[in-house]
Amino acid sequence: MNISFRHAVPLLLLAALPLCPAAARAEAPADTFMAALSRYCGQAFAGQVIHNTPASATPDPFEGKALVMHVRGCDTPAQELRVPFHVGDDHSRTWVITRTAEGLRLKHDHRHADGSPDAVTLYGGDSDGAGTAQRQEFPVDAASVAMFQAQGMTASLRNTWALQLEPGQRMIYELSRPDGRLFQVAFDLRTPVPLPPAPWGSD
Incomplete structure (x- = not known):
């Protein structure tokens, strides 16, 4: 095949150009999700x-309480985010979202007021498949x-947690089970609120 010098020069120049990473590989949904959530760091x-079914026979710890999420731990936002979930004066809960080689990991860090770990803490799981840029699901791990x-806690053996992010609108934290259990809290991302106290056990 004959290629004229006039056509060969542009081809050689094109071959010499480095590939743009964004063009060579589409961003993974886990990375897009982490980047979108990290934009709220410090808020x-x-x-x-918005869902709590079936109704519990025992007093609901969330009923009548101010619910606040705080995107706080952002030292390495591409790799880990720590998001305390405050329930009234209870500052024991922090969601820890970590980037793994395969996707994302969600863990629940539970502490007592003196900072010591609860007997049930750091539970959660790894994301189920790639997920999407808006929603990541985490089946309970071994x-x-x-x-x-x-x-x-036999009812929790088939837990699946989920985080659903609608940038500029809301974020939903979800717990579900195959038996029909569904718990969801929706956080309004349109209007930041005053910062809550530091979660128990943090600096």
Whole structure:
């Protein structure tokens, strides 16, 4: 095949150009999700329970309480985000979202007021498949199942958690089970609220 010098020069120049990473590889949904959430670093948002079924026979710890999420731990936002979830004066809960080689990991860090770990803490799971830039689901992992079994928490053995992010609108935290259990809290991302106290056990 004959290629004229006039046509060969542009081809050689094109071949010499470095590939743009964005063009060579589409951004993984996990990275897009982390980047979108990290834009709210340093801000807090009020939430409300939008699903809680079936109704519990025991007093609901969330009923009548101010619910606030605070995107606080942002030292390495591409790799880990720590998001305390405050329930009234209870500052024991922090969601820890970590980038893994395969996707994302969600863990629940539970502390007492003196900062010591709760007997049930750091439970959660790894994302189910790639997920999407807006929604990541986390089936319970083996370590969490073992913890729940040791504590007699049989209802939690088939937990799946999810985080759903609608940038500029809301974020939803979700717990579901195959038996029909569905718990969701929606946080309004349109209007930041005053920052809550630091979560228990933090600096």
